[in-house]
Amino acid sequence: MKILHVLDHSIPLHSGYTFRTAAILREQHRLGWETFHLTSPKQGAVDADEEDVDGLHFYRTRYRPGTLPGLGEWGLMGALTRRLEAVAREVQPDVLHAHSPVLNALPALRVGRRLGIPVVYEVRAFWEDAAVDHGTSREHGLRYRMTRGFESYVFRRVDHVTTICEGLRRDIVARGIPQDCVTVIPNAVDAEAFRLGGAPDAELKAQLGLANARVLGFIGSFYAYEGLDLLLEAFPRIRAQAPDVRILLVGGGPQAERLQEQARRLGIAEQVVFAGRVPHDQVQRYYDLVDLLVYPRHSMRLTELVTPLKPLEAMAQGRLLVASDVGGHQELIRHGETGWLFPADDPGALADTVLDTLAREPEWDAVRAAGRRFVEQERTWARSVARYQAIYERLRGVVEPAHAR
CATH class of the missing domain: 3.40.50.2000 (Glycogen Phosphorylase B;)
Structure with missing residues (x-):
């Protein structure tokens, strides 16, 4: 053929x-x-x-x-x-x-x-x-x-x-x-191309100012629909209850300068690391620094209709993730089973879901395994x-x- x-x-x-x-x-x-x-x-x-x-x-x-x-x-x-x-x-x-x-x-x-x-x-x-x-x-x-x-x-x-x-x-x-x-x-995704998450590189973590911190992360392109502004808006509330938490944003895009300005305005610039774009062969090292990946997409036609690849890649690596409940995410993520969902466009709900997830550490291994299993069985x-x-x-x-x- x-x-x-x-x-x-x-x-x-x-x-x-x-x-x-x-x-x-x-x-x-x-x-x-x-x-x-x-x-x-x-x-x-x-x-x-x-x-x-x-x-x-x-x-x-x-x-x-x-x-x-x-x-x-x-x-x-x-x-x-x-x-x-x-x-x-x-x-x-x-x-x-x-x-x-x-x-x-x-x-x-x-x-x-x-x-x-x-x-x-x-x-x-x-x-x-x-x-x-x-x-x-x-x-x-x-x-x-x-x-x-x-x-x-x-x-x-x-x-x-x-x-x-x-x-x-x-x-x-x-x-x-x-x-x-x-x-x-x-x-x-090609599940075999993704290894299960490894231990964080202590030297890289210290270099980025993340030593002894629990890390919320996003790795990808900084488009407005990704909702990274919501993550920054939610962070003061997260930080008030979990002062050791930091944010790591890896990548770049049209919203990069606006997000940096927002972090300064909110007084959280010291707790948000903008790592910039990194070579493809180094991305895994940055994934390994992240305790909880966050995908806070805004609700709009694009995100309600279209499924992204990033959550699948995260699940293939056995990563923990929190995401907004837009339609594209709901097709991929089973709340409480393969990840956690929060009401889209609600920074308070995002903060509460992140804090609740961080407090559920005994459940993490089961969620990681369920995410990897979902990819292997349904999304190869x-x-x-x-x-x-x-x-x-x-x-x-x-x-x-x-x-x-």
């Missing part, structure tokens, strides 16, 4: 998007499928039309944007359509598999219909909602409504829709798409990617593939 994946961007760029993609492709290879991979112009400037990265071969799309305002997306889709048609004629796939955003789906739909190749569209998030959080779009504004309209247009015309979680599936079905045309391929890439097989095999009979003509 030949699958041509159409991607926004890929490794060597690092993001949750590229990590999910690489995991899917490697698991499909293990199933014996032949995969091909084309990235859109959003990969950025490229030096060659093709590139090998970590054992995966990528076709790239060269693109020089025009100068007329407002035409960037149309030019991007035009370049991707031309490149996709050329690659499809070369590799003759059985299925075109376009991944979010809709800027990839529309070219795939056009090329698929032109060449008689069935099209799968994988929705990883509604990018109009992410744009609202990033401040590049206004909820229900013109750009928001246009993007949402294009998504619905594609849903009605592709041969099958896949998505990453139940929240997104429900939203897609609510737009009039038949339930049997939408399949959840959930986020997962082998289990998730196997769900594609029935979709692909059914679609191979829908239309005659290009290479059979």
